[in-house]
Amino acid sequence: MVWICGRNKPSQKLVHKEERTSLKQKICYGVGHVFNDLCIQAWFTYLIIFFNKIVKISAKGTGLIFLASQIADAISTPFIGYGCDKSLSKKITKKYGNRKIWHLFGSVGIALIWPFVFSPCLACNEDSPDWVPVAYYGAFAALFSVCWPMVEISHLSLMPHVAKRPKDAVELSAIRSALKLGCGVFVFVVTWILLGQNSEETVNESAKKQFTYQSIIVMITGSFFAFIFHWGVEDVDHGTAEDEENKEQSQKSSADAPLCKDLEKQALEIELQKQERQKQDDVKKTWMKWLKNPDFYKIVIIYMATQNVVNLNQSYFPMYLTETLHFRKEAIAYFPLMILISGILMSTVIKRLNKYFSNRVLFCVGAVVVIGCATWFYFTPQSKRQMIYAPTIIMGCGNSMMLVTSLAMVAEIIGDDKKSSGFVYGVCALMDKASLGFIVLGLQEYYPETQGICGEPCAQYLRGAFSVFPGIEALLAFLIVALLYRKPPTNIKRRMTVLDKDVYTDDIDLEQLPYLKATEV
Numbered sequence: 001m002v003w004i005c006g007r008n009k010p011s012q013k014l015v016h017k018e019e020r021t022s023l024k025q026k027i028c029y030g031v032g033h034v035f036n037d038l039c040i041q042a043w044f045t046y047l048i049i050f051f052n053k054i055v056k057i058s059a060k061g062t063g064l065i066f067l068a069s070q071i072a073d074a075i076s077t078p079f080i081g082y083g084c085d086k087s088l089s090k091k092i093t094k095k096y097g098n099r100k101i102w103h104l105f106g107s108v109g110i111a112l113i114w115p116f117v118f119s120p121c122l123a124c125n126e127d128s129p130d131w132v133p134v135a136y137y138g139a140f141a142a143l144f145s146v147c148w149p150m151v152e153i154s155h156l157s158l159m160p161h162v163a164k165r166p167k168d169a170v171e172l173s174a175i176r177s178a179l180k181l182g183c184g185v186f187v188f189v190v191t192w193i194l195l196g197q198n199s200e201e202t203v204n205e206s207a208k209k210q211f212t213y214q215s216i217i218v219m220i221t222g223s224f225f226a227f228i229f230h231w232g233v234e235d236v237d238h239g240t241a242e243d244e245e246n247k248e249q250s251q252k253s254s255a256d257a258p259l260c261k262d263l264e265k266q267a268l269e270i271e272l273q274k275q276e277r278q279k280q281d282d283v284k285k286t287w288m289k290w291l292k293n294p295d296f297y298k299i300v301i302i303y304m305a306t307q308n309v310v311n312l313n314q315s316y317f318p319m320y321l322t323e324t325l326h327f328r329k330e331a332i333a334y335f336p337l338m339i340l341i342s343g344i345l346m347s348t349v350i351k352r353l354n355k356y357f358s359n360r361v362l363f364c365v366g367a368v369v370v371i372g373c374a375t376w377f378y379f380t381p382q383s384k385r386q387m388i389y390a391p392t393i394i395m396g397c398g399n400s401m402m403l404v405t406s407l408a409m410v411a412e413i414i415g416d417d418k419k420s421s422g423f424v425y426g427v428c429a430l431m432d433k434a435s436l437g438f439i440v441l442g443l444q445e446y447y448p449e450t451q452g453i454c455g456e457p458c459a460q461y462l463r464g465a466f467s468v469f470p471g472i473e474a475l476l477a478f479l480i481v482a483l484l485y486r487k488p489p490t491n492i493k494r495r496m497t498v499l500d501k502d503v504y505t506d507d508i509d510l511e512q513l514p515y516l517k518a519t520e521v
Helices: 023-054 058-083 089-095 098-117 132-160 167-197 204-232 240-257 263-283 287-291 296-326 330-355 359-379 382-414 419-446 458-484
Strands: 495-500 501-505 518-519
Touching: 023 098, 023 132, 023 204, 023 330, 058 098, 058 132, 058 419, 089 204, 089 501, 098 132, 098 204, 132 167, 132 204, 132 330, 167 296, 204 458, 287 419, 296 330, 296 359, 296 419, 296 458, 330 382, 359 382, 359 458, 382 419, 382 458, 382 501
Parallel strands: none
Antiparallel strands: 495 501, 495 518
């Protein structure tokens, strides 16, 4: 055995203490997305019923408001993502952090805009033409959809800087997911309580005050947690001359430290670095290469259809409950709550199922579940409306299965090409938001306008909007995944025994390391 030793005595030891993310940082970072989660739950669940039944905007006008928000979101997202990686001001960035600045802009914008979204139109009166409330709410909806991704993207991009090690990143994601569940529960419970204060049995103009209170509660709660985030989180994503000097001194002292490595370990380390560089060069794709890849279009459609299923269900469920099945107004709070809780519980089960079944199989199962529930909802008459409790819970599970596995399949097609992942996710998000906006506009365009109480044509139309269209989207995604989608090939992993220790790595040129024993896993 040949040893290469440093200048120091062999008895000396180099002690390295692993840096960890503090509990304060974890908690403060976790609450940084609460404002967004609160608003989005209320936005997608109550937008259509609020504008149609409470503000009395026409069905087409409601569709235009929704489309304006989706287009604003789709257009602004890539620019915000680019801006989060660029320094707005070196002086300000050095003191506060570039990503925290974007998060602050977004949070302040949402706090100023949100109370106007679910409140009476201040620019309207009885003589105002129909386009005035549409323009009024459409402007606030578009502004909200620009501020929302500021918080979303800056919060996500800050995670690698807050997490000191991979385990910390997992914990931060877990905290964020748990709080997302808590935000949904909070919004639906608050809405349930507020609507209970209204003496009316149905949702109408008398509930305007309750939704105004809801928006104020969401704004105050979200602003409080945004303040906690900015108070407790440090965005250290910039280097200084002092940092570079300390880094050089650390590297120099490391060179003087005891480096008693054997030749085999050094050779393996060098070879792994070489293979990693070669792998990155091989897998790097340009946007032109992605556009020539048929699998790219398949995964975009799969992702888009999945998001449309979930969002259409969420947006039209309150209208279906109150106008088609004639539930009391409180149903628009506790039924979405059931979907949310069952979906979160299912997402934890999927992680275990994924050990035994592929994402393709689990996605198809989820799509079949959603199609079955859509069929159940469509054929349920008002006289047997109590029968929808079970499919509501099951649909939450199906939605969760499709969501989780569709994201996993997007990650599969990206593989090791992390540098172009932004393009793939960007196209998926663009198609998702734009398609949903135009679908809702189309559904609202042909909505049978009625005065006062919704008649039978309106009730049947909502039955189709809530059941048929999400079912068609789920069927489309199912056919593509079942018949056309194939998991991209992955590198074979090998187990290498180095000094009686197992090292797992990707494919490696074993001929250049003849002294290593290798066995395929």
